[in-house]
Amino acid sequence: MSDFLSNFNKSNYDNTKEKKLQDGSDKKEQTKQESERSSSNERISEKKDPAQESIGPVNVTEPKKDQDKIEQEPMTQTRSSQPDDGTEIDPTYHKRRKQKFRLIGIGTFVALCLLYFGYYQMTHVKLPDFTGKDLSEARAWATENKLKLKVDQTYNNKIETNKIISQKPKKESKIKKGSELIVESSLGADPEEKLTLPDFMTMKKSDAEKWIKENKAENISLIDEYNETLEKGKPARFEIVNKEVTKENYKRKDKANMYYSKGKETFEKNISVPDFTKKMKTEVESWAKTNDIKVTYEEASSAEIPAESIISQSVAKDQKVAKKDSLTVTVSLGKGYTVPNFADYTQEEAGTAVDGLTVQAKSIFTNNVPYGQLISQSVEAGTQLTSKDDLKVKVYYSAGQPYLKDLRGNTVEGDLQKKFYEEFQSKGANIQYTVKYVDSAEPKGTVVGMSAYNLYVPLEYTVNLEISLGNLAGGSNYSPKSPEKGSEEKDMSQP
Numbered sequence: 001m002s003d004f005l006s007n008f009n010k011s012n013y014d015n016t017k018e019k020k021l022q023d024g025s026d027k028k029e030q031t032k033q034e035s036e037r038s039s040s041n042e043r044i045s046e047k048k049d050p051a052q053e054s055i056g057p058v059n060v061t062e063p064k065k066d067q068d069k070i071e072q073e074p075m076t077q078t079r080s081s082q083p084d085d086g087t088e089i090d091p092t093y094h095k096r097r098k099q100k101f102r103l104i105g106i107g108t109f110v111a112l113c114l115l116y117f118g119y120y121q122m123t124h125v126k127l128p129d130f131t132g133k134d135l136s137e138a139r140a141w142a143t144e145n146k147l148k149l150k151v152d153q154t155y156n157n158k159i160e161t162n163k164i165i166s167q168k169p170k171k172e173s174k175i176k177k178g179s180e181l182i183v184e185s186s187l188g189a190d191p192e193e194k195l196t197l198p199d200f201m202t203m204k205k206s207d208a209e210k211w212i213k214e215n216k217a218e219n220i221s222l223i224d225e226y227n228e229t230l231e232k233g234k235p236a237r238f239e240i241v242n243k244e245v246t247k248e249n250y251k252r253k254d255k256a257n258m259y260y261s262k263g264k265e266t267f268e269k270n271i272s273v274p275d276f277t278k279k280m281k282t283e284v285e286s287w288a289k290t291n292d293i294k295v296t297y298e299e300a301s302s303a304e305i306p307a308e309s310i311i312s313q314s315v316a317k318d319q320k321v322a323k324k325d326s327l328t329v330t331v332s333l334g335k336g337y338t339v340p341n342f343a344d345y346t347q348e349e350a351g352t353a354v355d356g357l358t359v360q361a362k363s364i365f366t367n368n369v370p371y372g373q374l375i376s377q378s379v380e381a382g383t384q385l386t387s388k389d390d391l392k393v394k395v396y397y398s399a400g401q402p403y404l405k406d407l408r409g410n411t412v413e414g415d416l417q418k419k420f421y422e423e424f425q426s427k428g429a430n431i432q433y434t435v436k437y438v439d440s441a442e443p444k445g446t447v448v449g450m451s452a453y454n455l456y457v458p459l460e461y462t463v464n465l466e467i468s469l470g471n472l473a474g475g476s477n478y479s480p481k482s483p484e485k486g487s488e489e490k491d492m493s494q495p
Contacts, residue, residue, distance in 0.1 A: 127181070129171035135162045135185045148180040153187050157216060161188035189216035191253035200238045200258045208258060219255045230261035267322035275317035276310040281331050284310060293321065296328040301336025301386045308332065333386035339393060341381035343374040347397040357385070358392045363399040364428035365459055371400035402429040404463060406453035413445040413467050432462045437469050444470030 090096075125145045130138045135151065142149040159165055168182040169175055195215055200208055205222060212220050227236055236259040240246070245254045271291050276284050281297070288295040305311050314328035315321060337356050345353050350361040369375055378394040385391055402424055411419070416433060424431035440448050449466030457463075 124174045130164045146177045155190040156186040159186040226265035227261035232263035234261045269320040269322040292323040302332040305332035307334035337385040339379045339383045342395045369398035440468035441472040442468035
């Protein structure tokens, strides 16, 4: 074995290889020559004389030499036709050719599979899991991937509003573009469901929040507000917005507010007060509204400050105040008028006592105030009146005690009403009269008799008058009768 291997060197390997190739080529050449010899014999037999065929079978006996010559001719021609350029025929040619076609077929199949896979990938999408996600997310995804989205909505107490409950087809499945994706989303808790409300006034805010969350009562709002009397965190009040709804028939859809105290509101004093002196009232109102300041307006007359302008302010300029603080300002009413004591004026002087005031001076009868003295005035002396007030002042002076004059012979019945009104009633004395018609030669309607005359009478008094009928003939023989001394004193003392 070792001798064999030692003899098997490179030169021996090359010789052996050439020998094998020579043997192979000789075999191939021999095979080819036999094939050509066979085809040549067939051609010779096809070229036989047809006359011989018609005569019949002829026993042709040719010399062996000629036959060998004919057999060797094709071989000589074949050999001469082969190129003598050292070309070698690969024995694996056919095998490689088959393998090539096999690979082309496999490649074509793979390419078709890839094309189909690409087309499938382009026309189908993989469904994600939308369960528990927002409906808007599924809607956006369906639009982006060209799918029709069908939404079925239902009430669900456990799943939030617009959250997806289920989907069809299921997650991870492939769905063709343009087809329909069906999702079921939650509408939240049923708004028509009745709820048994707890007593929020006994609950802490955290407990109220927990109850609202557990019962999905989103329409109940917890509101914090400042309260001057309650401590921070204390329940203030519970209100149902719709007054027709009570705690007994309350439904989840009904709105209600539960208020809790934030305690007293405190603000930092960081607002600078400007100087409002001689500024208009509207400027103060605008500043107060912007800074949430409570302003109290007082009024006073001023000869220097125009009406509706500020005379003074309770907080000096540039001082700091906080929101909700108070400020008092005095607003000018313009020039003022001081009402005098009209006792210092006569009735004739009272009308022009104060320029700008309208004074109505009038005299009235009295029982105890001397004539010409002041009885009263409608506005107290020393009062300041402005354009905002009624600038009319009524002043009453005494006309003394009413005096009843003799009307006999010079007064007719037709003048009695005017006379009694102007002389007595317009001045506060209720002096009335009665009429009795008597026979008399005086002209008809003439006053011919009086129960009292030429005397002072009280503020309430009635006098009896006699009126002539003018039915007696003859001239007038009437002469006023002087009252007796005693009777005059009696009339003076009548109440």
